[in-house]
Amino acid sequence: MSQRIHKIDFPVEKARKYLEPGPVVLLSSEFEGHSDIMTLGWHTILEFSPSLVGCMISGMNHSHELIRNSGQCVINVPTVELTDVVVAIGNSHGDKLDKFAAFHLTAEPASKVNAPLIGECFASFECQLYDDSMVDNYNLFIFEIVKAHVAEKPEFPATLHYTGEGRFTVMSEKVLDQSRDFKPEMLI
Amino acid sequence: MSQRIHKIDFPVEKARKYLEPGPVVLLSSEFEGHSDIMTLGWHTILEFSPSLVGCMISGMNHSHELIRNSGQCVINVPTVELTDVVVAIGNSHGDKLDKFAAFHLTAEPASKVNAPLIGECFASFECQLYDDSMVDNYNLFIFEIVKAHVAEKPEFPATLHYTGEGRFTVMSEKVLDQSRDFKPEMLI
Numbered sequence: 001m002s003q004r005i006h007k008i009d010f011p012v013e014k015a016r017k018y019l020e021p022g023p024v025v026l027l028s029s030e031f032e033g034h035s036d037i038m039t040l041g042w043h044t045i046l047e048f049s050p051s052l053v054g055c056m057i058s059g060m061n062h063s064h065e066l067i068r069n070s071g072q073c074v075i076n077v078p079t080v081e082l083t084d085v086v087v088a089i090g091n092s093h094g095d096k097l098d099k100f101a102a103f104h105l106t107a108e109p110a111s112k113v114n115a116p117l118i119g120e121c122f123a124s125f126e127c128q129l130y131d132d133s134m135v136d137n138y139n140l141f142i143f144e145i146v147k148a149h150v151a152e153k154p155e156f157p158a159t160l161h162y163t164g165e166g167r168f169t170v171m172s173e174k175v176l177d178q179s180r181d182f183k184p185e186m187l188i
Numbered sequence: 189m190s191q192r193i194h195k196i197d198f199p200v201e202k203a204r205k206y207l208e209p210g211p212v213v214l215l216s217s218e219f220e221g222h223s224d225i226m227t228l229g230w231h232t233i234l235e236f237s238p239s240l241v242g243c244m245i246s247g248m249n250h251s252h253e254l255i256r257n258s259g260q261c262v263i264n265v266p267t268v269e270l271t272d273v274v275v276a277i278g279n280s281h282g283d284k285l286d287k288f289a290a291f292h293l294t295a296e297p298a299s300k301v302n303a304p305l306i307g308e309c310f311a312s313f314e315c316q317l318y319d320d321s322m323v324d325n326y327n328l329f330i331f332e333i334v335k336a337h338v339a340e341k342p343e344f345p346a347t348l349h350y351t352g353e354g355r356f357t358v359m360s361e362k363v364l365d366q367s368r369d370f371k372p373e374m375l376i
Contacts, residue, residue: 014352020229021349021357022210041208044232046244046326054242054328056234080364087366091374134322138234140242142326156357161209164202166367166375169209169344172360176268178275179354186279187354 002081004106004119007149012051015145018077018123019053020045021171023159024086026076027055028107029066030115035107036094037118038063039086041162043075048188051145052130058139062094067141071129072113075145076121080158080170085120087166112147122157123150190269192294192307195337200239203333206265206311207241208233209359211347212274214264215243216295217254218303223295224282225306226251227274229350231263236376239333240318246327250282255329259317260301263333264309268346268358273308275354300335310345311338 019025027038042056053075057064067073078086085103092099100107106119110126117124127143134140151157159171179187207213215226230244241263245252255261266274273291280287288295294307298314305312315331322328339345344363348356367375 017351020210021351022208042232042234044230044242044244046230046328054232056232083364083366084369087369091369091371138330140234156351160364161359163205163209163344164376166365166370168364168366170360170362170364171349172358174358176271176348176356176358177354178271178356181272181275181279182354183279188352
């Protein structure tokens with residue numbers, strides 16, 4: 001079983017630090033007392049401030065309905081220690097299953113949304129639906145990240161990145177600091 | 189100077205294998221004889237077939253104009269060997285600079301679009317603009333990948349992933365094959 005990870009407040013406009021590298025994330029959601037968790041690999045940062053992120057949430061997921069009805073979710077970033085949980089969640093359906101209980105995950109209260117944080121994840125971003133105009137055509141939800149929680153260490157965790165066909169790559173610990181070659185105005 | 193990489197045809201509906209993990213990419217574009225290259229970290233797969241990808245291309249980039257006018261681009265995936273080139277391209281502006289010449293990159297002809305492939309990249313995805321309805325509000329272009337070219341080896345390259353503030357993480361060689369724990373219908 002995985003451990004809960006203590007997280008501290010993180011600036012919402014810097015959420016890209018953990019989402020732009022493209023990890024598989026776990027979306028948690030809640031509506032009228034029913035919660036769900038789904039895996040998601042199709043997401044992109046769209047703006048720094050407001051802190052916007054686009055998520056393609058297929059209508060086949062029970063979470064789609066909960067998020068559409070509540071207008072909220074939490075984007076949680078798991079690390080390699082949670083691989084089995086990520087796979088199990090991605091291969092289960094939440095309409096009759098309590099995924100927090102089934103996969104021994106801790107639902108922690110968020111501060112600005114009703115959807116729960118996942119205690120065992122490295123980072124959690126509380127999201128409010130910002131624009132649903134692309135949901136009908138593409139299942140693309142645009143969220144504003146309204147509160148961010150990130151573990152203090154390590155600065156760059158071993159995240160999972162999905163490549164299809166049941167296979168994940170893992171982010172290395174290698175960090176290339178190229179900031180000396182950046183124009184000052186590009187260092188955001 | 190980097191080497192050109194021989195690439196072979198790859199199924200467009202499987203482009204997610206190389207884009208979903210979230211690498212920094214180089215967008216190449218061309219309009220009326222003028223070409224440009226830009227770095228991009230804000231992209232997401234949106235559909236398998238048609239093979240759709242959303243790219244947030246800021247209006248500050250010269251490429252924005254070329255892509256809007258031509259309705260085409262190529263999404264090229266660089267590896268860690270091209271770090272210096274990626275940084276240099278991200279910190280230059282293409283309105284008066286020939287980036288292919290300046291950064292010693294090879295413009296190779298695409299087969300279905302006018303924008304050139306970048307010979308030194310691991311993979312190149314030829315794109316046709318599919319939906320521009322989100323460009324005015326979010327600079328979000330939805331492209332259809334109409335032709336894909338990928339190197340034969342390695343299957344999983346050391347891609348660069350941008351975290352902001354001039355720092356990149358690097359994808360490891362570690363591949364976790366969890367396919368035995370997937371439902372057959374989820375193995376796409």
